[in-house]
Amino acid sequence: MSLMQTYRRQPVAFVEGRGALLFDSSGREYIDLLGGIAVASVGHAHPKIAAAIAEQSAKLIHTSNLFENPIQAALADKLAELSGGMSSFFCNSGAEAIECALKLARKWGSVNKSPDAIEIVATEGSFHGRTFGALAATGQPAKQEPFAPMLTGFRHVAFGDIDALSGVVGDKTAAVLLEPIQGESGVVVPPDGYLAEARELCDRHGALLILDEVQTGMGRTGKWFCYEHSGVAPDVVCLAKALAGGLPIGACLAAPSVAETFVPGDHGSTFGGGHVQSAAALAVIDVIESEGLCDRAAFLGERMAKALGALFDGCEVRGAGLLIGVDLGAPLAERLRAEALQRGVIINDPTPSVIRFAPPLVIEETEIDRALDVLQEVWDEIKPA
Ligand code: PLP
Numbered sequence: 001m002s003l004m005q006t007y008r009r010q011p012v013a014f015v016e017g018r019g020a021l022l023f024d025s026s027g028r029e030y031i032d033l034l035g036g037i038a039v040a041s042v043g044h045a046h047p048k049i050a051a052a053i054a055e056q057s058a059k060l061i062h063t064s065n066l067f068e069n070p071i072q073a074a075l076a077d078k079l080a081e082l083s084g085g086m087s088s089f090f091c092n093s094g095a096e097a098i099e100c101a102l103k104l105a106r107k108w109g110s111v112n113k114s115p116d117a118i119e120i121v122a123t124e125g126s127f128h129g130r131t132f133g134a135l136a137a138t139g140q141p142a143k144q145e146p147f148a149p150m151l152t153g154f155r156h157v158a159f160g161d162i163d164a165l166s167g168v169v170g171d172k173t174a175a176v177l178l179e180p181i182q183g184e185s186g187v188v189v190p191p192d193g194y195l196a197e198a199r200e201l202c203d204r205h206g207a208l209l210i211l212d213e214v215q216t217g218m219g220r221t222g223k224w225f226c227y228e229h230s231g232v233a234p235d236v237v238c239l240a241k242a243l244a245g246g247l248p249i250g251a252c253l254a255a256p257s258v259a260e261t262f263v264p265g266d267h268g269s270t271f272g273g274g275h276v277q278s279a280a281a282l283a284v285i286d287v288i289e290s291e292g293l294c295d296r297a298a299f300l301g302e303r304m305a306k307a308l309g310a311l312f313d314g315c316e317v318r319g320a321g322l323l324i325g326v327d328l329g330a331p332l333a334e335r336l337r338a339e340a341l342q343r344g345v346i347i348n349d350p351t352p353s354v355i356r357f358a359p360p361l362v363i364e365e366t367e368i369d370r371a372l373d374v375l376q377e378v379w380d381e382i383k384p385a
Contacts, residue, residue: 010341017044020363022346031371032346038183038215038323038358041242042287046362049245052283056276063275065268072273075281079253082224082285083237087259089252090273094214094240095129097250100267101177101210101236102133104254106153108261109174113206121168121207122177123159127184128212137177140185160190162197169201175208175236176201180226183215186354187325189318195230202235208258210236214250215323218242219288219361222298222321229320244280249273293361297321304357304368311376324357325350330384339378345371 014022014030020043022030035041042049056071063069076088089100102120109117122128124139135144136151139159144150157164159182169176176198182188195211202209211234216226220242227234235258240250250272271277288294301321308326309317316327328336333349340347350356359368 010338012341019043019046020360020367028344030341030344030346031367031374033357033359033363033368033371034346034348035242035358035360036246037241037348038220039241039246041218041220041293041361042245042284042291043360043362046245046287048287049280049283052279053247053276056279060275062271064270065272069273069275069278071275071278071282075273075278075285078282078285079239079251083253084233085256086237086253087256088273089254089259089262089267090278091250091252091269092248092271092277093129093250094212094238095131095134095250096269096272097214097238097240097252098128098134098137098177098212099131100250100252101175101212101238101254102137103267104236104252104258104261105175105177105208105210107266108208108258111261113174114171117172118174119153119155119172120175120177121155121157121165121173123179123182124156125159125182125185125188126156126177126179126212127182128177128179129214159188160194162194162201165198166201169205169207171205173205173207175210177210177212179212180216180230181221181320181323183323183356183358184350186327186351187319187323187356189320193230195227195232199232199234208235210234210238212238214238214240215358216320218284219294219297220321220323220358221319222301223294224288226320243284244277245284247277247280249277249281288361291362297361300361300363300365300368303365304372307368307372308357311372311379319357322357322359322361322363325354326357328353328355332382332384335382336375336378339382340375343374343378345374347375 015025016023106118122137126139128134128137136154139156217239237253243249331352333355337349
């Protein structure tokens with residue numbers, strides 16, 4: 001085997017896609033309710049994304065960040081317009097967007113607060129990525145233990161518990177880092193008001209609020225950014241996944257007063273915000289806007305959550321927009337996922353008892369209905385008596 005064995009891969013290889021459909025080499029069709037884990041928001045092989053990538057790659061692919069890049073600048077302007085004026089740093093993944101946010105927060109805390117104000121408060125069950133800083137921030141000891149010791153300066157408290165958060169945020173806190181909804185640990189939604197209270201706590205202690213919108217951003221939950229549902233304005237926002245429609249990109253956005261903490265030489269990336277990724281991201285944003293995909297995610301999400309509630313009667317259905325988790329109440333998620341795949345429907349199982357849905361936002365209502373009929377069939381076979 002010439003590949004490192006870091007994944008438990010499922011026994012299918014897709015060779016083509018269209019919207020929310022994927023096809024294997026025999027031409028068999030699958031309905032994709034996962035979207036490459038919340039990446040293919042504008043659907044597979046969207047003609048506008050394909051054209052943007054083809055046109056830009058035929059003109060120029062790479063020049064490095066030593067030179068002006070007007071396409072990257074246009075993407076930063078567009079993200080500023082969507083985020084209320086934030087400044088962007090571009091990288092290549094979610095983990096890298098988090099690394100950038102962590103470095104920014106540490107420098108900001110030590111310069112603006114006190115030299116030892118470098119702590120990051122994150123939450124249990126969170127997922128922020130696999131690189132060392134992002135892994136230290138991730139609140140999952142099982143993922144950290146094989147790679148100990150972790151980077152120091154991180155504290156973890158229960159997610160959704162404002163009292164636990166207020167117990168640790170203080171003079172040494174540079175930033176609080178939160179996912180508005182925890183995706184990888186099973187689509188865990190905090191109580192109403194949690195983000196607003198976290199914002200208030202950060203303001204009281206002069207700490208930054210960093211929101212990891214790697215999974216929830218770019219329209220997934222029915223708004224450009226999930227934080228918009230709560231009316232909270234974060235200081236820093238991390239994006240990746242859906243931003244360039246499947247090409248590798250990450251972005252760390254920060255309010256200008258925070259962004260100016262970085263000076264030339266503080267951070268960088270060879271590939272970050274390259275011409276092709278930036279052109280793809282601009283095309284993705286254009287498609288989300290022109291096809292009304294934020295509203296579509298909200299509408300379809302509500303419809304789908306209702307249908308899932310009926311299908312998985314008695315199970316908890318949670319999430320926002322088209323990021324939905326169903327807690328089966330028993331460790332049946334892997335079996336459900338495998339049986340569904342055999343019958344042509346793609347979902348995933350972030351935890352033993354939770355299945356997750358993050359379909360392309362362009363999915364047709366009829367495709368959702370067909371997929372749910374399949375899930376109904378499987379669930380009827382495997383659900384506890
Ligand atoms: N943050 C969140 C909330 C994520 O869901 C993920 C990936 O699943 C990451 C960060 C890491 O992103 P990447 O895999 O692109 O490094």
